[in-house]
Amino acid sequence: MDAFVALANGMAVAIQPMNMLYALIGVLLGTAVGVLPGIGPALTVALLLPVTYKLDPGGSLIMFAGIYYGGMYGGSTTAILINTPGESASMATALEGNKMAKAGRGGPALATAAIGSFVAGTIATIGLAFLAPWLVDFAVHFGPEDYFALMCVAFVTVSATFGSSPIRGLTSLFIGLTLGLVGIDKLTGQPRLTFGIPELLDGVEVTTLAVGLFAVGEALYVVSRRHHSEEKLEPVRGSLWMTKEDWQRSWKPWLRGTMFGFPIGALPAGGAEIPTFLSYSTEKRLSKHPEEFGKGAIEGVAGPEAANNASAAGTLVPLLTLGLPTSATAAMMLAGFQQYGLNPGPLLFAERPDLVWGLIASLFIANVMLLVLNLPLVGLWVKLLAIPQPWLYAGILVFATTGTIAAKPSVVELSMLAGFGVMGFLMRRFDFPIAPVVVGLILGPIAESQLRRAMSISLGDPMALLQSPMSATLLGIALIALVAPFVTQGLGRFKANED
């Protein structure tokens, strides 16, 4: 029953006018960037980090979470109306939703996506509120070797297990880990990989990396294949409201999508793609109208959209209770905590319950705000899609560089931004995933310090990693997750067959 009391206290924090305002700004920004092609929630949080470091930590984190949730809602609008999923998690939605829009049923498609997201987001946030205290009690007993092993699981699953190519995923991860080494070693004070450049002593800024990879890299990639793209905006025709039949066909997929999304998001496996595709194929199998799939079946929008949002809430479980980010946006949120000197984990639940529970409670409020913003006001967001591409990307790049210039106006930092932009371009071109680089940069140094702590406790005996049953089990799981995709040729082929 502790969760009820804690949640009630959190609600008292969340309904403070300033925090409501932060939540509102967050969901507005989140929806906008979700709708706009080319920018996503991870980039937005990255851009806001240098701007918010003087603001109240609780409010900023509420805003970041609002951006995360809002990005999920907004992404579905773009997927339905122009068939260019901004993120791979919206791919299933684009499959059916765009067909519905072309058939003049864009309104119900948007409605089932928004209501499904609301249902899933609310149920999953309840799940988060009840799972978190339990997991925190469990994590209190974790030693440094257990944390290190847990991070190994996250490293492997984020990069190798679920991507299209384990080799390319691991390559991305190791580039991120390498970038995480740059700077002064905290234990011995020796500089690593700084090559005598003083600006590198503080390490690679997460903001610079994320903005370079996501904003500059994306702009370069989109411009390089400009002559291939043909985007067509489907106008929203007909009623926005769902018919009785639409409701009947939607509510079960919403709940089933939530059941896929939340647990898979909460595992340190991360990624919203797996649950959305699982939900899509399940709905296709269970539907009474299987012939409509591929031509605009409402179940194919309702289920994946719910799964998408539920998994976003799910990723907050390992992030808040263990400090373990399993998606690019969660990694940026961890950077947000770190900027205020806060480390998510059991200790934060004990020391700053107001902040953690205020954040969780604000997610309920954010969900209600998003439902209102996305249903009656969807026409407003659609107008954002009318911004001409040259100005859109020019504006994105101006804002992106402004963030870096505000944080560190040095030639070295801006050159790194441009360098990471080129890297992001090449990675997109050669199909290397981006998220593992960001996760590697943020989680790598934490994993190293946990490992070194474990080693100094064991006086340098590496067998200590296997003597703790917890860490031995987790390392075993990491090993299986690493080997499995090579054995089964990966889920990538399965996924490729899906569409």
Next chain:
Amino acid sequence: MSDLPQGAAERRIDSAGVVIALALAGLAAVLVWDASQLQSNNPYGMGPHVMPVVIAVGLGILAIGNLVEALRGNLPARESADAKAVWLILGGLALLIAIIGLGGGFIPATTALFVATATAFGRRAILTDLAIGFVMTTLIYVAFSRLLTLSLPAGPLERLF
């Protein structure tokens, strides 16, 4: 398999993939070299050089993996790219860095980037874009300095505010 003509096998080799593999191997070498410069006077526990070496070993293995993929021609197919447009944006970024580095200030630097990017995306109205970029970046500058009290680099233009 042996009756496959030699030329066909060679054509499937992806040279870009080979370059990626070589770059990863080079990065691994840099890591090992840098780690060898570190002092490790930690008799118990783990020195600062261990993690770089572990990561270098991983990079080395991945370099081999990428090389195998490249030799097999297993890289994803790539569409033709508009190199001119990419270079235009990179030129805009270089201009931005140069203007900031030489003390030209925030507004001219980001306006230059705005115009270069808009042009790369196919706009051919440089004067209009200059005006839009100028207004937008001026607004950002004022918002940052007045509302957020964050200072952006100031040149001759910004000192007027």
